[in-house]
Amino acid sequence: MSAVVDELASGGVRLAVPLLLASSGELLSERAGVLNLSVEGMMLTGAFAGAGGALASGSAAVGALTALAAGLLFAALQALLSVTLRADQIVTGITANALALGATTYGARLLFGDGKADSVPGFDPLPVPGLHRIPVLGPALFEQTALGYAAFAIAAALAFGLSRRTQWGLVIDAVGEDATTADRCGRPVQAVRYAVVLVTGAVSGLAGAQLALSEVHAFSDNITGGIGYLAVVAVIAGRWRAWPTVAACLFFGVAQSLQFAAPALGLHVSAPLLTTLPYVFALLAVSGLVGRSRAPSGLTVPFVRGT
Numbered sequence: 001m002s003a004v005v006d007e008l009a010s011g012g013v014r015l016a017v018p019l020l021l022a023s024s025g026e027l028l029s030e031r032a033g034v035l036n037l038s039v040e041g042m043m044l045t046g047a048f049a050g051a052g053g054a055l056a057s058g059s060a061a062v063g064a065l066t067a068l069a070a071g072l073l074f075a076a077l078q079a080l081l082s083v084t085l086r087a088d089q090i091v092t093g094i095t096a097n098a099l100a101l102g103a104t105t106y107g108a109r110l111l112f113g114d115g116k117a118d119s120v121p122g123f124d125p126l127p128v129p130g131l132h133r134i135p136v137l138g139p140a141l142f143e144q145t146a147l148g149y150a151a152f153a154i155a156a157a158l159a160f161g162l163s164r165r166t167q168w169g170l171v172i173d174a175v176g177e178d179a180t181t182a183d184r185c186g187r188p189v190q191a192v193r194y195a196v197v198l199v200t201g202a203v204s205g206l207a208g209a210q211l212a213l214s215e216v217h218a219f220s221d222n223i224t225g226g227i228g229y230l231a232v233v234a235v236i237a238g239r240w241r242a243w244p245t246v247a248a249c250l251f252f253g254v255a256q257s258l259q260f261a262a263p264a265l266g267l268h269v270s271a272p273l274l275t276t277l278p279y280v281f282a283l284l285a286v287s288g289l290v291g292r293s294r295a296p297s298g299l300t301v302p303f304v305r306g307t
Contacts, residue, residue, distance in 0.1 A: 037093025071205020
């Protein structure tokens with residue numbers, strides 16, 4: 001039974017890593033007033049570009065850099081539409097996701113034909129000597145790949161470096177709460193919003209690479225399977241705060257892992273029901289039934305100077 005629990009915890013954390021990475025960027029973006037429903041598309045594009053870069057170069061590290069660059073390019077388009085052109089953020093996000101799904105599906109037919117999608121170079125687990133033997137937490141935290149450890153470091157750096165206790169963290173919150181007042185105080189509203197959207201794109205691209213290069217060493221159509229939407233929901237469930245968002249990511253990861261560990265735990269629950277568990281919680285979180293929360297006042301509100 002202990003081995004099963006270890007596997008459940010390990011699988012849960014493994015599945016939570018891409019969520020954690022993407023939601024760490026989305027949290028900053030929403031705090032600044034920009035809702036990126038296109039996180040799903042950013043992750044999917046990153047997974048495709050990462051797998052393509054790794055296959056072409058023979059290096060997983062190059063694949064990760066390619067994924068990061070693809071996420072940045074995707075985010076630049078999102079920022080242009082949402083920040084500069086002030087398009088509806090929900091419509092542009094959903095449209096961008098549909099575009100990413102179609103483009104990567106078509107691209108996969110061209111790039112990964114003849115079984116190449118299943119032979120992508122990837123990252124192997126790197127157990128930390130001694131620490132990986134700690135019961136439950138050891139396999140979960142200390143048997144990650146190099147990209148997995150980098151994901152933890154990046155998420156921590158964003159959480160602490162841009163928290164509400166830092167100068168730039170306060171600027172981000174000011175822009176998200178009242179962009180007009182922040183602009184009158186000399187804060188670069190447009191630049192801040194562009195920056196957080198680009199950060200979201202970069203980390204979401206790496207999250208996609210984590211799926212393709214660390215988890216399966218392959219690329220398949222719609223490999224993200226809605227994880228990007230869960231990253232957005234994790235921010236809402238976490239009430240736009242870092243640690244509660246981390247907890248929501250871990251919950252979603254364990255819930256997804258439970259569908260594989262349930263038989264060994266003696267839980268006779270249908271797999272489809274377990275698959276829907278994260279999304280049921282997501283609905284509860286969005287509806288506010290798991291606790292009251294207040295979104296940033298300027299979330300999805302375009303900034304127009306002089307208004």
